[in-house]
Amino acid sequence: MGGVGKTALAKHIYNIILQKYQEKRVCLITVSQELSIKKLQDEIARSICLDISDEDSEDMRAARLNRAIGNNFILILDDVWQNICLEKLGDPLSLSGCRLILTTRSLEVCCRMGCQEKVEVQKLQADEAWDLFKQKLGLDMALAPEVEEIAKSMAKVCDGLPLGIIVLAGSMRGETSIHVWRNELDKLRDPSMVQDGEEDEVFKVLKYSFDRLGKN
Structure with missing residues (x-):
């Protein structure tokens, strides 16, 4: 549910990766309800120092992301409200050593995006x-x-x-x-x-x- 600490947990994981796994590249993006594939593409491109501003086609932008992401890339998507086509984001899970972490209020979203592990964030005692x-x-x-x-x-x-x-x-x-x-x-x-x-x-x-x- 909202306010239980999903975003705080995502940011904590992001900081740990930056500090302890410097060989990996990590990108944290807040998705929210107003989903924009191009905005997500731009955020990922910025995190890997890739300029795709001259390309309008989502598919061409995704292909360029796929070639540039490389290995050992971790994508963290916070506040996901609907299924996102990862192929549009450069298909990072098809690349060696790449991982996806997402937070969502919806178990259905986890299932539709193929999450291998699902962790429910519990309220405080x-x-x-x-x-x-x-x-x-x-x-x-x-x-x-x-x-x-x-x-x-x-x-x-x-x-x-x-x-x-x-x-x-x-x-x-x-x-x-x-x-x-x-x-x-x-x-x-x-x-x-x-x-x-x-x-x-x-x-x-x-x-x-x-x-x-x-x-x-």
């Missing part, structure tokens, strides 16, 4: 969520016992989703008034904050937190 909340709230900030109880309740509203916890804790950083904490918790629990049809549990927390940040 209660103690992990609270530790993250405290970390983002600020380690130099000691909470009064009454405020801490309210803060723990706010962290629970995030339902173990790291993105919601990070944004919410950031919006409360530096706040010491128990009355403010109590009022903000009531607002966060207000069911009217989520419209009918909202499928992301994290949306309510993000909307509340960004609205609050806009008032600070």
Whole structure:
């Protein structure tokens, strides 16, 4: 689901590859819902120092990518919403030592793209969520016992989703008034904050937190 940490995990893997496997070339691209093959082609070309701006044909651009990618190339596609034809991206999996890593909300997308290994990113446990909340709230900030109880309740509203916890804790950083904490918790629990049809549990927390940040 959204906000569970897929993008953070993809970036972490990207950084590890850069640091520990310097013989490999790696490209991290955010795909999102508005899929553009040419944009993806341009991003891959840029990562391997290839200029394909003079070519309009997607197929010709893909052929040039295939010749230039070479071996030991790792392509990381973040936030994939639909099946992507890898042949249009230079068919990297046909080349020796090349690998594909992708993040998606959809198990169907994983299957359609032929993923050999599928890993579901789990939500944080209660103690992990609270530790993250405290970390983002600020380690130099000691909470009064009454405020801490309210803060723990706010962290629970995030339902173990790291993105919601990070944004919410950031919006409360530096706040010491128990009355403010109590009022903000009531607002966060207000069911009217989520419209009918909202499928992301994290949306309510993000909307509340960004609205609050806009008032600070």
